[in-house]
Amino acid sequence: QVQLVESGGGLVQAGGSLRLSCAAFGRTLSSYFMGWFRQAPGKEREFVAAISWSGGSLYYADSVKGRFTIARDKSKNTVYLQMNSLKPEDTAAYFCAARPIYSDRADDYHYWGQGTQVTVSS
Numbered sequence: 001q002v003q004l005v006e007s008g009g010g011l012v013q014a015g016g017s018l019r020l021s022c023a024a025f026g027r028t029l030s031s032y033f034m035g036w037f038r039q040a041p042g043k044e045r046e047f048v049a050a051i052s053w054s055g056g057s058l059y060y061a062d063s064v065k066g067r068f069t070i071a072r073d074k075s076k077n078t079v080y081l082q083m084n085s086l087k088p089e090d091t092a093a094y095f096c097a098a099r100p101i102y103s104d105r106a107d108d109y110h111y112w113g114q115g116t117q118v119t120v121s122s
Contacts, residue, residue, distance in 0.1 A: 001111075002025070002111040004025075004096045004113035005023045005096075005113055006021065006096045007021050007023075007116055008020040008021045009118045009119075012118075013122075014086060014087060014120055015085060015086065019080060019082050020081040020118070021079070022096030022113060023078050024077045031100060033052050034051050034052075034096065035047065035048075035049070035097045035099070035103075036048040036049045036097075037094070037106050038093065038094045038095070039092055045095070046061065048060075048068065049064065050102060051070045051079065052102070053074070055071075059102065061104075064083075067084050067085045068082065086118075086120045087120060091119050091120045093116070094117075095113055096112070096113040097111060097113070099111070
């Protein structure tokens with residue numbers, strides 16, 4: 001069992017930055033991939049980024065590559081999503097998720113946090 005808790009969402013102006021955090025509790029995550037997904041009203045939940053708990057593998061959706069950075073801090077059992085140069089199109093509820101092997105499909109992830117809302121105004 002893994003419990004995930006997201007935080008750090010809020011309201012920012014276009015071009016601004018936010019840093020989302022996902023604190024993990026429960027089983028050891030040494031062999032897991034941690035993913036960030038987002039979902040806007042009326043849209044499919046989409047992949048944003050993922051990282052292996054070891055930190056050796058990073059993946060990004062094309063829409064955020066170069067603007068977002070995923071990282072993890074083993075000592076804090078926390079995964080971060082640094083979001084820079086935010087656009088109104090980034091507005092969504094952002095969710096942290098975990099699964100044993102890498103996937104960019106939301107349905108493949110076993111554990112999910114409650115989400116944190118990011119709103120980017122223009």
